[in-house]
Each structure stands twice: as C-alpha cells, then as structure tokens.
Amino acid sequence: MSTSTTTTPSRWERFRDSYLWYSFKRDRTAQLCLAVFACLVVAAFCAPLLAPTDPYDLRHIDILDSELPPFWIDGFDERYTLGTDAQGRDLWSIILYGTRVSLLIGFGAVILQALIGVTFGLMAGYLGGRIDAFLMRLADIQLSFSTLMVAIVVGAVVKSTLGSAFYSEYAVVMLILIIGLAEWPQYARTVRASVLAERGKEYVDAARVMGLRSKRIMFRHVLPNTLSPIFVISTVQIANAIISEAALSFLGLGMPETHPSLGSLIKAGFDYIQSGSWWITLIPGAVLVVLVLSINLLGDWLRDVMNPRLYKG
C-alpha cells in the first residue's frame, strides 16, 4: 500500500491516523468513561442472560422476600446479591432490565430529536427567509420554556387524554415521542449555525450551478460537513434524554412500576426510604448517575477534541 500513492486509505486506517484516536489514546478519563459506558450498555442489553430472575415474570416474585438488604448488610439473603425491592423483586435483575429501558428511551429520543432537528436546522439554514424565521422563532419559544417543562406538560396532557392504562402500555413509545419532540430545538440551532457557515462556500455554489435540487444539496453536500457538532451535542443529548426520562418517571408520567426504568425504580423506592430501606432507591440512583456521568464526561472530551473553539458552559 505504501508503494502506491493513488490508493486511498481505508476508513479504519484514516480513523487510526485521526486526531480523535490520537487524543483518545492519551486521555485516561475518556478511556475509563467509554469502558464504563460500554459495560453498562452491554450489561443492560444482555439483561435476560445476566439477570438471575426475570423481574417481569410474576411467578418468580415472592412478597415475603420484600425489602431484603444488599450483601454487605446483616440479614441479607444469598439469592439476592443487591437485596430486593418493596415487591420482592431481585434488585440486581430489575436494575439490569431498568437500565435497558432507560437506554432504549434515551437513544430512541435522541434519534427522533436528531431527525426532526437536523431536518429543520438544514431547512432553516439553507433555505433561509420565512421558513428560517418561523422555525427559529418556534425553537426560541420552546427553548425559553425549558425542555423539561415542555416534556412534563406534554406528558401530563397525553396521559390525561389517552388514560393511564393506555399510556402505561405504550410508555416507551410515548416517552420517546415526548422527549424527542421537547428537545429538537437544540439540534436545529446547532445545525443551522453550521449550515450558515457552509452555505457561502464554493462547493455549494458549484453544486447549485450543476443544477442539483436543493434537497440533494442539503442532505448530500451540506449535511456531511455539519456532522462534527452534531456528534458533540448528541452525547450530551443522550445524557439529557436519560435524565428527562428519569424525571418523568419519577413524577409518575413515565414507565409503570411493572415495567420500570431507573427513574421509576427510584420513585418506587423513595416511598420506603423513611423506613430505612435506602438501597431500593439509592442503588438504582447510583447506576443512573454513573451512566449519565460517563456519557457527560465523554461528551466533554469529544467537544474539546472536535470543536475546541466552542468551549463554553
């Protein structure tokens, strides 16, 4: 390969030569965070293999086993390493399943946000004019209300309209829709800002002179050049989406207790904290914090590497 100058390096080789990989090799925090995050993701999606019991299966649950403490406290039961919750479910199993639900909603909501936000951001930035003014005004208004507020209100209204039973049954889809719709402006703004910078460049003019349609120029030519800020905010947005989901579940507008996410586990355990069973709420809480913290630290690192000029807040 070194003999020929015309062969372009493969994707993998380009990646290994990149600054991204170089700085990853030198950053212990980023390596640790990626390792922790990867472990959590793998553990969560292998939950059915790793969990000793199936927490969704009522036959395995014995109410007499409820509120057993984790292994380092006297009175624990050998069958339940991390203890049990108020319904007698194995805490280790239910946390694995709960993390899976939280991650699923987090990723789903971010994909939806990105789809809406990137499309609107491209349209606003590239087409300009009235569409731009309208979309950005909409984004401004929505952002000024804070995404959490929008999510809570939409969640509350949807739940009252459709009824609790229906809402609980489709909670995963509902939460993805609600969080996705509440947080698209972040993407739209970021994408619009980079599109405005790209729009005046010569390759865009060239594409237009060739007679390509706007849609093709937007998605095939401009979009690839706006990817790095999209990656940077995506990490933070996943962390935010997971926190939003936990907050909604904590308020009773999210996952039902029969099919809990980390947020609903914390909510369910909170009722028992006064009676001394702190582990039911604080162990899922700790998992949630480790998950979000590792994503946030990765996001910080990625922002420093890919976009050093944007170092703010």
Add this chain to the structure above:
Amino acid sequence: MIAFLIKRLMHAVLVMFVISVLAFAIQDNLGDPVQQMVGQSVPESERAALRERLGLNDPFLVQYGRFAKNALQGDFGYSYFYREPALEVIARHLPATLELVFAATLLIVLLSVPIGVYSAIKPRSPISRFFMGVSIIGISIPVFLTAIVLIQIFAIGINVTLFPQDISWGAWLNATLSTQGSMPSFGRGHDLVHVVGHWDTNLASWDGIRHLVLPAISLASIMLPLFIRLIRAEMMEVMQSEYVKYARAKGISMRRVYFVHALKNTMLPVITVGGVQIGTMVAYTILTETVFQWPGMGLMFLDAINRADIPLIVTYLMVVGVIFVVTNTVVDLIYGLVNPTVKLTGKPA
C-alpha cells in the same frame, strides 16, 4: 430603545397568544364541564340543553374568544377539586414556590460567582480542579436524586460501619461519617409568619428556615454547576482581552483588574443565561416540591394532573407561561440597557 421595547412586547403578546390557544385546546379536548356539573341520572336531553346554554356547541373560535376574554379578566374557571376559582388556588400556592426559587437563587449567586471567578483566575490550582470535577458530577445527578440523598443524610441519618470498629481510627471515622439526621424533610413547618394576603413566609423564623434549607439546596444543585462553568468560561475569555492586558500593564492591582474590570464584562452573558435559567427553575420546582412535599405550585400541578383537575392545569400553564414570558422579556431589556453595543432592533449595523 422604544422600537426595541415595542418589538419585544409584541413578541411577548404573540407567545402568550400561542400559549392561550394551546391551553384552551387542552381544556376543550380534555374536560367535559357538563359531566362535572350534573350527576349520572340527568337525562341526555337536559344535558344537551345545558350544553347549548353554556355555549359548548359554538364554533372553536367563538369559544376561544370567550375563554380569552374571561382569562384577561382573571377568570379561569373553578377548580374541580378545591371548588374555588383556579386563580385563587394558584395564588395561595405561589408564595411557597417563589420563596423556594428565591432561596435557591440566593445560594446560586453567592456560590457561583466566587467559585467561577476563582477557578478562572487559577485554572490549574487543585481547588479549581476539584470544583470543576464536582460541577460535572453535579450536572449528572438529577435534581430529585440530590434531594433524596440529602434527605437520607440530613433528615434520616446514616450509620456508617464501613471501617473496623475495634481500631481507634476506624471507630472515629465511623462516628464522624455517620449523621444524626435532624433536618425536617417535608412541608413548610408550622412556624410560618404571615406577611400579607396569601403570603406566609418561611424566612422569618428559625424553624421556617430549617424547613427551607434542604429543598433550596436541591433546587440550587441543578443550576449551580451550569453557572460556575459559565462564569469560569466567560471570565477566562475576558482575561485574554486587550483591555484587561492594558489594565495590568498600567500597574493596576490584580484584585482591581479581576473584580472591577474583568468581572463587569463577565457578568453580561451571565445575566442573559441566568435570567432565562431562573425561569427554567419553575420546571425543576415540580420535582423538588414533589420530593419534599413542599406545598407550592409544582406539587399542586402534579396533584391536579393526578386528579384530572383540568381548569387548574390550564390555569397553571397560563401562569407559568406569563412567568416565562415576563422573565425573558425583562432579561432582554436589562441586557439591552447594560450592554449598549447590542443591536436592539435587529437592524444591520
């Protein structure tokens, strides 16, 4: 300036209009007032007559016009649960929330400015690194979890047995790390001092302040890291600017350069972000008040959702909408006043 003011006010009115249409649409689709007013035994014909008399068969726009007219006069209908005007219910719960937000804001301002400035002046010092580390952890902990941890430590108490009890230092560490847990963890307490109207304050008695401490810390914990990082980043940028270098070259004492020259320009973006974030805190009061059973608007809103108390939900949305719009408009105006370089009317310079 006047053109800017008018433009901002028109924007505010437009936003309130959109919110009111949304709120009305919610009310129109969710609640059936006839169902609420009459019992099961009332025949369908009478229901239809009542429906006609209440104007529920009118077109959407006519009904919205009536709703908007009443709303402008402060009439949002009766809360199903409290059986009194919805605005009255909100007014009773508002002071508790405002005091909570006030206490949290006080904490944020008093802590974030010194910490942010210090970690900008000495970015490599261990203390700055410690605060930056804590702030990223702080961002990653949801507000309700902070609240729960605070309750566990300061209201319930923890009994640490991690270190060996038979060695002297182990016993000492266990005793030091354990907490008694004597702070109140729910409600506003009974020692409230009446000020005026619906306003009973927590701030005038020792017991009241003790009840306020944990909720205020929880609420502040979500914004504090953001502010520290924002102030630090802005301050570091300002420190690089020409006029600061010039002030230093002139031989002005460093303290004066930092706190008089640099800090002024640091606070400009902090005002905009800060003002908006204080509005945002209303959303987080829902979570904080739920954990601490703080009898404010947030808890009332959540109860209203669980009771399907539609008029109260709609009124809450309108009131929160007004709070957001007013804070945003005021923040924009203040920013225009303190920073004369900003283009007020959006005209090209």
